[in-house]
Amino acid sequence: MHEMSIAEALIRIVESEMAAHGLRTVRRIKVRHGELSTMVPEALDFAFQAMTVNTALEGAVLEYEKVPLTMSCSACGTSFSPEIPELLCTPCPSCGEELGHKVLTGKELNIEYIKGDT
């Protein structure tokens, strides 16, 4: 449900990058979102489309890449990705410790690039 706020922030960033790089239109925006991020792509698509009608961003496609959860073990420091993609309490493949791992990646919500025409 907070995808409306995310769309608003995303549009503001894209507009500033368009001005900085002299783009007139945007065709594609690449979004990277972590496994633990609670953003729902379908809801962001909907919000983005609704908010860009009759603007230079109308018709731009949001392309998504999910960033897997990786953690470093709380006991031995080994880095690993859990087999169940979003499970924080998972035995470390090296020493078996289940609890308290530190999240290395998986909380991201970034724009990676914008494709458009000058």
Next chain:
Amino acid sequence: MSKTIPVIRNILEANDRLAEQLRTIFAENRLLALNLMSSPGAGKTALLERTLTDLRETLRMAVIEGDLQTNNDALRVAATGAQAVQINTEGGCHLDGSMILEAVKQIDLAGLDVLFIENVGNLVCPAEFDLGEAAKVTLLSVTEGDDKPEKYPLMFAESRVLLLNKIDLLPYVDFSLEKAAGFARALNPEIIVFPVSCRTGEGLQPWYDWLCEAVRTRQGA
């Protein structure tokens, strides 16, 4: 001409900047700001009513109330004598930095020890938005089920304190305090868990002790 522009920007960077401004304001006023989160009906307002009343002589506290509609909660909080500011998100599912910056302007921060920010009832979205708080405090009531930390990991992983509320109802529900606390600690080994009943007052003293200690630490006394 077609062009690809590498960007690499955090989409919520604008909110994070506002959160930093708020952190500075709170630090200048030596104020402990707490972001209080839970599902709707878990007892956030009841916890505040109790805390504001019981610690009235000990701490100076104010509240920012976030709700979709109505000022019912702000009225309940104001009845305790504390300063209260209502934010209506008009359907929005969370509070963000810009709303808190506006609300903070309406509060007399001088001499205040604690600012509670009562977020919109929701276990998902509020966890994503930094409000410049010193700590996130999450409330879970025993009628919601002990698997919630497992189902909504981000909120519990980010919280410093977990209050398990409505323990007076434990005889009537299948809720294991140990299981819920265990799930939360598995996500976040440092999380502090307080089983409480805001209705009977049971278990609230350790929460008050934590709060007073956190204020002392904040104020460097």
